[in-house]
Amino acid sequence: MNEALVGTVPLPAATQTEGFAELYERTFPRVYGYVASLLRDRSAAEDVTAQAFERAYRKRRSYRPARGSMDAWLFGIARNAALDELRKRKRRAVLETDPEDSAAPAPHDQAELALRRETVRAALATLDGQERDLIALKFAGGLSNVEIARVLRMSESNVGTRLHRTITKLREACHD
Amino acid sequence: MTDVLTAIDDALDTGVVADDDPMTRELQELALALRADAPEPTQMYSEWLGQQVEAGFRKPRGSKPAWWQRLLQPAAAVGMVAAAVLVIAVAAGGLSRSSNDDASGGSGGGAAESASAGAQGATDAGGGGGAAAVPRAADGKSAPAGAGGAERALSSSRSTLPIVPPAGRGFAPGRSDRRIERSVALELETPVDRMARVAEDVTAVTNRHGGFVLSSSVSTGDEDSAGGDFDLRIPATRLRPALRDLSALADVRTQSQSGRDVTREHVTAKDRLRAARAERRSLLRRLEVATTDEEAEAIRRRLDLVAGEINGLRAQLRDLRLRTDYAVVTVSLLAKDHNEGGGVGGGSFDDALGDAGDLLVTVAGLIVRALAVALPLGLLALAGWLAGRVLQRRRRESALV
Numbered sequence: 033m034n035e036a037l038v039g040t041v042p043l044p045a046a047t048q049t050e051g052f053a054e055l056y057e058r059t060f061p062r063v064y065g066y067v068a069s070l071l072r073d074r075s076a077a078e079d080v081t082a083q084a085f086e087r088a089y090r091k092r093r094s095y096r097p098a099r100g101s102m103d104a105w106l107f108g109i110a111r112n113a114a115l116d117e118l119r120k121r122k123r124r125a126v127l128e129t130d131p132e133d134s135a136a137p138a139p140h141d142q143a144e145l146a147l148r149r150e151t152v153r154a155a156l157a158t159l160d161g162q163e164r165d166l167i168a169l170k171f172a173g174g175l176s177n178v179e180i181a182r183v184l185r186m187s188e189s190n191v192g193t194r195l196h197r198t199i200t201k202l203r204e205a206c207h208d
Numbered sequence: 209m210t211d212v213l214t215a216i217d218d219a220l221d222t223g224v225v226a227d228d229d230p231m232t233r234e235l236q237e238l239a240l241a242l243r244a245d246a247p248e249p250t251q252m253y254s255e256w257l258g259q260q261v262e263a264g265f266r267k268p269r270g271s272k273p274a275w276w277q278r279l280l281q282p283a284a285a286v287g288m289v290a291a292a293v294l295v296i297a298v299a300a301g302g303l304s305r306s307s308n309d310d311a312s313g314g315s316g317g318g319a320a321e322s323a324s325a326g327a328q329g330a331t332d333a334g335g336g337g338g339a340a341a342v343p344r345a346a347d348g349k350s351a352p353a354g355a356g357g358a359e360r361a362l363s364s365s366r367s368t369l370p371i372v373p374p375a376g377r378g379f380a381p382g383r384s385d386r387r388i389e390r391s392v393a394l395e396l397e398t399p400v401d402r403m404a405r406v407a408e409d410v411t412a413v414t415n416r417h418g419g420f421v422l423s424s425s426v427s428t429g430d431e432d433s434a435g436g437d438f439d440l441r442i443p444a445t446r447l448r449p450a451l452r453d454l455s456a457l458a459d460v461r462t463q464s465q466s467g468r469d470v471t472r473e474h475v476t477a478k479d480r481l482r483a484a485r486a487e488r489r490s491l492l493r494r495l496e497v498a499t500t501d502e503e504a505e506a507i508r509r510r511l512d513l514v515a516g517e518i519n520g521l522r523a524q525l526r527d528l529r530l531r532t533d534y535a536v537v538t539v540s541l542l543a544k545d546h547n548e549g550g551g552v553g554g555g556s557f558d559d560a561l562g563d564a565g566d567l568l569v570t571v572a573g574l575i576v577r578a579l580a581v582a583l584p585l586g587l588l589a590l591a592g593w594l595a596g597r598v599l600q601r602r603r604r605e606s607a608l609v
Binding site for chain 2: 052053056060061062064065066068069074077078081082085086089090112115116118119122148149152153160161162164165167170171172174176177192193195196199200202203206
């Protein structure tokens with residue numbers, strides 16, 4: 033099936049599963065990346081990602097193309113699931129920790145790259161939750177500004193402004 | 209700002225940092241670093257979730273939500289609320305209608321209700337409803353509480369008639385010798401081919417109840433000229449069953465009745481008669497002891513006057529007694545139009561249209577009532593739902609703060 037069609041045309045019931053499978057293939061790493069960035073916990077991110085795809089699968093007939101792309105719809109569901117998980121964790125007063133990075137550079141990797149990653153992570157830690165959410169949607173989720181606007185229910189120009197402000201703040205934090 | 213964002217998007221698309229501005233280039237590098245640093249799923253997890261998607265996220269048997277959990281789904285809950293509102297509205301509408309019916313029946317049906325409607329009510333009640341009004345006043349006893357239809361018919365009849373003295377002690381408490389003139393007019397409707405038979409039955413019913421036919425005229429020709437009029441006298445004590453039997457002979461189109469209390473006239477005449485008799489007795493005693501012819505003559509002349517007065521009063525009392533002992537009942541026989549309804553399946557096209565209109569009006573009334581209840585509740589539910597959504601959204605967003 034044409035990938036573009038999956039995102040814009042409501043699928044007949046018989047092909048819903050196939051369409052959903054393509055959507056999954058296309059978005060799974062990005063959804064996981066976004067959720068894991070937001071939660072900073074790989075185990076929880078796996079649960080929440082699975083939960084988000086299951087919710088999306090069960091609600092797939094409620095998707096309306098007029099209300100945005102399928103990616104934005106899916107990320108909206110994933111965001112809600114992640115925020116619910118964050119709230120639960122707040123109630124449980126669990127100490128949040130950064131995920132163990134399995135993709136961390138090996139000792140033989142370039143020291144400069146490792147240092148840069150550490151710097152970026154430290155800078156990310158200085159952002160507040162909403163800023164981290166925005167950065168995660170943009171860079172881990174790979175969404176366009178229009179799609180982010182749909183997910184966050186704000187205007188595209190507002191998304192652009194906030195994104196510019198946040199990434200500038202991040203750059204400054206990297207220099208500090 | 210737009211240029212910077214575009215440059216960042218370009219870098220993300222191409223993976224190349226190529227802007228002239230050092231600061232923008234730095235931001236492009238940062239964007240690429242952020243993307244490169246995005247967490248990636250493990251192979252094992254990716255395979256597991258892929259299988260889940262392929263299987264359509266099947267849940268093990270028995271994990272289906274309980275019925276009450278399904279009821280809590282928004283669509284089911286809204287449907288249930290809507291159904292409950294509709295049921296309540298329909299029930300309220302039905303109660304309202306029945307109470308209106310009762311009210312109109314109990315209050316005499318209002319000025320707009322016609323005598324024919326009341327007569328029809330009497331027919332519906334087995335012909336006894338309309339007749340029941342008479343004995344209540346005539347007997348001076350309270351009639352037993354009848355069926356609703358009979359009560360309505362009674363009230364409807366009252367609405368179109370002169371005031372009939374109510375039953376028992378209501379009108380002149382303590383007077384058991386009340387004298388009331390009663391007159392009843394009935395219009396019976398019967399097919400032309402049954403006209404003669406009904407006419408005979410009217411006479412038979414009158415005789416059976418101890419009354420008599422003062423005059424009658426019956427025509428059994430074609431539909432236009434067929435008809436009949438009866439002037440009946442029926443003992444007041446038998447008026448109720450007689451009217452019931454007469455009403456059962458044919459359809460009652462209209463019924464009217466009137467009553468006039470003549471007790472005062474009766475009492476006055478009796479008192480005057482008693483006084484006249486006493487005077488006559490006195491005159492006779494004086495006549496016995498009269499000593500002169502002139503005196504005797506004067507007494508005789510006075511006796512003649514008193515005798516005339518006594519005769520006149522006697523006649524007046526006899527007339528009053530006749531008028532109150534016997535009720536005047538006039539029965540008019542009318543030919544029934546063939547087109548008029550006769551049974552459930554009968555009725556003209558106009559009647560059917562009228563019935564359909566009435567039905568539509570009733571249904572529309574019910575819908576309006578239902579909407580009157582459902583709309584405010586629906587708006588409240590909508591406002592609550594929207595408030596809940598906003599609250600839920602705020603609570604979720606609070607996780608980021």
